[in-house]
Amino acid sequence: MSNRKNVPTDDLDISLYHEVAASHPELTDLSQLSPEDQKVLLMSGIDPSGKERSGSFFQKDHSVIHCQTDFEGAEIISASKAREKYAWLKDYWGKAVPVDKDYYTRRAEEHQEHGYFIRSLPGAEVHYPLQACLYLSEDKLAQDVHNIVIAEEGSSLNIITGCATAPSVRSGLHVGVSEFYVKKGATLSFTMIHNWAEEMAVRPRSAVIVEEGGTYISNYICLVPARDLQMYPTTILRGKGAVATINTVLLATPGSLMDVGSRVILQAEECKAEIISRAVSTGGKIIARGDLVGEKPGIKAHLECKGLLLSDQGVIHSIPELQGRAANLDMSHEAAIGKIAQEEIEYLMSRGLSEHEATSLIVKGFLSLDIIGLPDDLKKELNRMIDETDTNAM
């Protein structure tokens, strides 16, 4: 008998993926990984040397093979381990993303193979980012993780996560439930880089709760598109004066579908939110959603969604939404889809750049958001990643 609850509502064929993975031995150091794997990590924002990082977490398939914290005020461990270690974690587990939200949240709860737990202690200033990598090395494997991030009161925390596949992998399923708690006066800057194989199906399910005076900055970058990516994280600004900035940078090549949105619910006075997305399609389909919900007077929210469509085969579908539910609030959005102006290309060509060089420089410029509040070295790293993006398809 078929159980309707156990079938995804989208048309993903789950039977393509197997659930059991070989286990992998632990590593004392990420530099013990093969050069090929290390290269993938670098392109996913993860530095195998661990230099200028406060700690590292590395999960290969279903095994956590490396985990190390180098800063006293922070902790990075397997979420399963954290659940055993901290009884109080039950107050967080499933509280931001309900377990029965959809098929994927249910399967993550049922299967859950680790995921990371990252926490900054009250008042801690975690200068160097903590890095976490979820890696798939087996073809057609399903990986279900549950991540929890807690920035305790008054702390400031930087995280870089890279989700990637080994060069030999073509297909797989990645399901990730992520719950973020930004406590009173804390700042969390979370940068997530996806670097998937072309046949991957990816289903993150994330939610963020920000308390009074807290700041959440999210940067999501996906320049190596998967076949099927669908996510719509929700950020709830629960306390007075909470702030959220959500930046998204997407590049879709032919054959890929990216349905990516960001929702911010502003539940308290003086909350501020900004959603900015940049989408480039060289032939793939991008659905760029954005939803701002203002529930209290005095909130301020803006949504900006810009798309660059470089091929007749591509589609960019921009869906910005605003919901105001109180008097005296200030909400706005702007959405635009365009092509590269011929005038800009020829201007650069008059300086000796070929048409391809000119196009690539303009597209990279379009993708390089000036992200405020990001450490300089991370900014440089993001720009390097955009610089190294394969623009041959353009």
Place this chain on the structure above:
Amino acid sequence: MRSIILEIKDLHAWVGDKEILKGVNLQIKRGEVHAIFGPNGSGKTTLLNVLMGFSGYKVKGEILFRGQNITDMSVDERSNLGIGMSFQRPPAIKGVKLRSLIETSARGKEELIEEYAAKLHLADFLDRDVNVGFSGGEIKRAELLQLILQEPELVFLDEPESGVDLENIALIGEYTNILIGRHQEPDETKTMKELYRQRRKSGLIITHTGHILNYLDVDIGHVLMEGVFACQANPGEMLHTITECGFEECFRCFRKETENVK
């Protein structure tokens, strides 16, 4: 005899069905700088755009650079042969830093970028997006910075002084001279005449106000009227006439000569 660097033969250009250039002929010799005057809409910018190879025009006629026919070449091919252009209103390009544009266009001269940026008071602009929020004068100085490092042999300047305030115009003049290789210090081993003979760079300047001529020696002036060169003369005299009598005088003369031909 100096060789001919640019030769234009019976050049016509259309935008849609509208003929803008109606048979332009011109020769520029190596080391010469020419100026083009003309009322608005006479086809000055179109001429430079067509010489540089920009799209949007149907073109007939021949453009020869150092004797080579470049009429069908792409913009970057012309640029790489040694032709450069300063735009009157260049586009603003978001996200592209002035520094990365120059690093790409003037490869191998990275160490000179800071030096010339400082000289042109643009040190703070290298890490800004190209032309985004630049004032008129900043745009023109940024154009000069890019071109000086690009070192073209033949340079087209489209109204290099437009939008530039009086304080900056001397600076624009000085660096335009450097760009076209006319900034010469006296040299004990050579006479000035010999130095002038060594000039190898050439220029074609569009000027509406003529202010730039106070800072730059131009060899030959042309008036462009209704898509053809109506007159070639000493640029100083030409500017004097235009300043005193306006382009009305040029029209009067142009019509008379056209009638005489008939």
